[in-house]
Amino acid sequence: ISKSFGGVQALELVEFTVEKGEIAGLIGANGAGKTTLFSVISGFHPPSFGKVRFKNQDITGWKPHAICRKGLVRTFQVVRPFPRMTVLRNVTIGKLYGRERLKDEKRAEREAHEILEFVGLNHKAAYPASGLTIADRKRLEVARSLAAGPELLLLDEVLAGLTPAETAEAMNLVREINQRLGITIFMVEHVMKAVVGLCDRVMVLHYGCKIAEGTPREIAADPQVVEAYLGEDLEI
Numbered sequence: 001i002s003k004s005f006g007g008v009q010a011l012e013l014v015e016f017t018v019e020k021g022e023i024a025g026l027i028g029a030n031g032a033g034k035t036t037l038f039s040v041i042s043g044f045h046p047p048s049f050g051k052v053r054f055k056n057q058d059i060t061g062w063k064p065h066a067i068c069r070k071g072l073v074r075t076f077q078v079v080r081p082f083p084r085m086t087v088l089r090n091v092t093i094g095k096l097y098g099r100e101r102l103k104d105e106k107r108a109e110r111e112a113h114e115i116l117e118f119v120g121l122n123h124k125a126a127y128p129a130s131g132l133t134i135a136d137r138k139r140l141e142v143a144r145s146l147a148a149g150p151e152l153l154l155l156d157e158v159l160a161g162l163t164p165a166e167t168a169e170a171m172n173l174v175r176e177i178n179q180r181l182g183i184t185i186f187m188v189e190h191v192m193k194a195v196v197g198l199c200d201r202v203m204v205l206h207y208g209c210k211i212a213e214g215t216p217r218e219i220a221a222d223p224q225v226v227e228a229y230l231g232e233d234l235e236i
């Protein structure tokens with residue numbers, strides 16, 4: 001994939017495969033192109049060059065809702081719930097208009113409650129989304145994405161801004177989504193502890209180019225990655 005915005009080359013010939021069942025990671029400094037890559041994969045921006053394939057099908061140029069209904073769902077770094085709706089309604093909408101397109105509101109609500117239970121937010125189902133803490137907004141963002149029925153979930157910095165205790169809980173949630181629900185995950189993350197603890201494989205972007213790919217240990221030992229991104233004193 002290559003992607004430019006006017007004169008800015010945000011991505012340059014980036015190639016990567018996420019395998020079914022794995023947790024893949026995407027790291028890189030601010031402005032490296034991570035969110036742009038997610039936006040291209042999920043249909044929010046067309047690539048300037050290249051193709052996106054999902055489940056053996058070329059989905060390049062598809063609209064986001066069509067990609068979502070095929071089972072590729074993203075979350076946003078800056079979460080975007082419907083603020084005046086309740087937490088429950090925010091998730092129910094995914095059931096009604098996402099992949100399943102349920103017609104039965106009651107069933108959609110029941111299943112939304114199950115998802116909220118899974119992410120640990122059911123006790124706040126009746127709250128307006130605008131009243132949630134940062135950690136709970138992130139949970140809601142994940143719940144909304146699960147309601148859309150993903151096979152591949154793109155998580156954009158779901159751990160950012162969390163306390164260490166909240167980070168540990170959120171890491172467990174990501175693991176559960178992968179292992180219990182069988183959902184493949186591709187995640188952008190700055191918290192290296194989480195990348196090392198969760199990811200099977202990681203790609204590193206630097207000024208829009210892929211500079212490394214491998215296990216977390218391999219990329220942490222890569223001198224180019226250390227120089228570009230991680231700093232000298234990384235401990236794993």
Ligand code: ATP
Pocket residue numbers: 005008009010028029030031032033034035036037077
């Ligand atoms: P961060 O960690 O800060 O979220 P990132 O790795 O996600 O950074 P991107 O947000 O993808 O990086 O940005 C990559 C480059 O593309 C940056 O130079 C950014 O300014 C530019 N860019 C991103 N989106 C647009 C846009 N819609 N219009 C113009 N330039 C953009």
